[in-house]
Amino acid sequence: MSARSRTAVRVLLCLCLCSSPWLVPAIAGADAGESRVVSVLPDPVADDDAGERVTVALAPGPHRLTDGETMVDLDGPGRVVVTPEPDRVDARGRVVHADLALSNAGERLTLFRNGSRVHRVAYPAAESGSRYHVAAERWQPVGLHERAAVALGPTNLTAFVLPDAPTPPVATLRAADDRLLLAGYTLGSERVVAALRAAADRGVRVRVLLDADPVGGIGRRQARLTTTLTDAGVPVRLVGGDGARFRFHHPKYAVADDEVIVATENWKPSGTGGAGNRGWGVRIDSPVAARELAAVFRHDWRGRGARPWSAVAEAGGSGGVGDGPATGEFPTRFEPTSFEANATFLLTAPGNAGGAVAAVVAAADRRVAVIQPTVERGRLLTALRQAAARGVRVRLLLSSAWYAEEANRGLANRLSGWADRENATLSVRLADPGGAFGKIHAKGVVADDTAVVGSLNWNPTSVRENREVAVAVRDPAVADYYRRVFDADWNGPGAGTAFVGGSVPPLLVVAAVGAVAGVALLARRRLRFADEP
Numbered sequence: 001m002s003a004r005s006r007t008a009v010r011v012l013l014c015l016c017l018c019s020s021p022w023l024v025p026a027i028a029g030a031d032a033g034e035s036r037v038v039s040v041l042p043d044p045v046a047d048d049d050a051g052e053r054v055t056v057a058l059a060p061g062p063h064r065l066t067d068g069e070t071m072v073d074l075d076g077p078g079r080v081v082v083t084p085e086p087d088r089v090d091a092r093g094r095v096v097h098a099d100l101a102l103s104n105a106g107e108r109l110t111l112f113r114n115g116s117r118v119h120r121v122a123y124p125a126a127e128s129g130s131r132y133h134v135a136a137e138r139w140q141p142v143g144l145h146e147r148a149a150v151a152l153g154p155t156n157l158t159a160f161v162l163p164d165a166p167t168p169p170v171a172t173l174r175a176a177d178d179r180l181l182l183a184g185y186t187l188g189s190e191r192v193v194a195a196l197r198a199a200a201d202r203g204v205r206v207r208v209l210l211d212a213d214p215v216g217g218i219g220r221r222q223a224r225l226t227t228t229l230t231d232a233g234v235p236v237r238l239v240g241g242d243g244a245r246f247r248f249h250h251p252k253y254a255v256a257d258d259e260v261i262v263a264t265e266n267w268k269p270s271g272t273g274g275a276g277n278r279g280w281g282v283r284i285d286s287p288v289a290a291r292e293l294a295a296v297f298r299h300d301w302r303g304r305g306a307r308p309w310s311a312v313a314e315a316g317g318s319g320g321v322g323d324g325p326a327t328g329e330f331p332t333r334f335e336p337t338s339f340e341a342n343a344t345f346l347l348t349a350p351g352n353a354g355g356a357v358a359a360v361v362a363a364a365d366r367r368v369a370v371i372q373p374t375v376e377r378g379r380l381l382t383a384l385r386q387a388a389a390r391g392v393r394v395r396l397l398l399s400s401a402w403y404a405e406e407a408n409r410g411l412a413n414r415l416s417g418w419a420d421r422e423n424a425t426l427s428v429r430l431a432d433p434g435g436a437f438g439k440i441h442a443k444g445v446v447a448d449d450t451a452v453v454g455s456l457n458w459n460p461t462s463v464r465e466n467r468e469v470a471v472a473v474r475d476p477a478v479a480d481y482y483r484r485v486f487d488a489d490w491n492g493p494g495a496g497t498a499f500v501g502g503s504v505p506p507l508l509v510v511a512a513v514g515a516v517a518g519v520a521l522l523a524r525r526r527l528r529f530a531d532e533p
Contacts, residue, residue, distance in 0.1 A: 185249065188266070
């Protein structure tokens with residue numbers, strides 16, 4: 001597609017912004033004089049639902065709120081929290097006592113102003129410990145503060161991949177002098193635990209935050225290593241249980257003084273230990289990145305559901321089978337490489353990561369490469385298909401591990417059939433490691449000159465409910481590094497199983513697909529990265 005054609009398509013997309021349904025929640029309630037129900041919390045994690053509440057924003061004048069049984073008189077203007085137990089509520093704005101009994105099964109609330117109905121809300125069955133945000137039409141755990149993408153500016157960073165280069169993660173831990181914060185899903189590496197203990201012994205402030213209920217349970221190896229840490233005086237907390245802010249605490253990052261590690265791999269031998277998985281990682285030397293990730297860690301460390309290891313172990317949260325030992329040895333084909341990156345962004349989920357990654361794909365003009373263990377239906381797969389439909393060369397590399405092969409082969413066949421019907425430029429392969437690595441566990445994107453590395457799986461749970469951390473780097477040299485790794489895995493040694501789609505569609509197809517389905521993603525790119533220097 002010519003540059004003039006691409007410009008014409010983007011002009012058409014921008015003209016359609018006003019009709020995009022993605023923008024409705026941002027517009028709704030923007031008028032400060034509008035009265036509305038803001039949020040509902042029917043099922044706090046407390047005996048007898050103590051602390052349940054409704055938050056409303058009121059224009060000037062008399063109002064009345066009802067659940068069909070109880071009427072509550074309110075006076076505007078301002079933000080008002082209505083609750084039967086004001087002493088149990090720490091809220092912004094006025095707090096008004098009322099004997100509302102909110103149903104956990106879902107019910108309807110109606111707000112009147114001067115005798116006229118101005119807002120009616122029907123919320124679905126409650127999620128324990130979560131608040132229903134009316135404008136967004138979704139539940140969010142109490143206390144979870146979703147962050148915007150953070151522009152880190154130009155950064156000095158080191159790109160690395162696993163199993164080729166397991167040194168950067170552990171070397172970074174070993175070099176800490178002041179603070180060492182490690183966040184992960186699981187922990188099973190003797191080397192990592194030894195580095196953490198050594199840091200604590202030399203006076204470094206060390207903290208470890210993990211998931212309390214990983215798939216398969218907490219294995220005996222992790223239980224032993226975690227106990228070793230706590231016996232050495234290293235505080236360890238695990239996130240999970242009723243009212244926890246996340247479905248899974250799934251990130252893989254560390255903050256060591258003013259350096260950070262963000263990776264796709266767990267802190268265990270097959271992951272950061274380099275004994276199995278194909279993984280991607282990045283080390284960033286940036287006080288801003290360290291400060292921002294430390295803030296994420298602090299938010300999650302103090303959050304509801306974050307419990308000390310002793311409490312989790314006492315409650316029977318250990319003894320799972322876990323992973324067997326990983327002892328693989330693999331060649332080093334790609335050395336860690338340092339770059340001065342043009343622009344770097346910190347992404348987190350829940351919150352900004354899903355939209356930001358979809359926007360990166362939507363903004364691509366030439367080529368997109370995605371590596372994932374598995375992919376499910378959702379906004380990210382939709383963005384990928386839209387890119388292929390407008391003529392971008394799209395490649396998707398999936399795992400061929402025994403537990404994922406059948407589902408991935410079915411997805412590949414479906415995508416290939418769609419690409420043939422739509423004449424879209426999409427190819428899918430199941431990786432053939434051929435001795436270069438054990439299995440695909442990386443979660444990465446290379447879209448033109450932007451690379452994304454982190455823990456974000458391409459499924460709705462990861463995007464909406466898990467704690468995930470990723471980094472987007474806009475720099476042609478960094479993108480080329482990860483693309484070369486992707487190409488090597490895509491092409492050899494056995495080149496995997498290929499499922500190839502069609503060719504470039506004409507401009508009219510591009511315009512139709514982009515205007516109707518891709519417009520919001522392009523818009524979100526501008527919103528998410530508006531603070532780029």
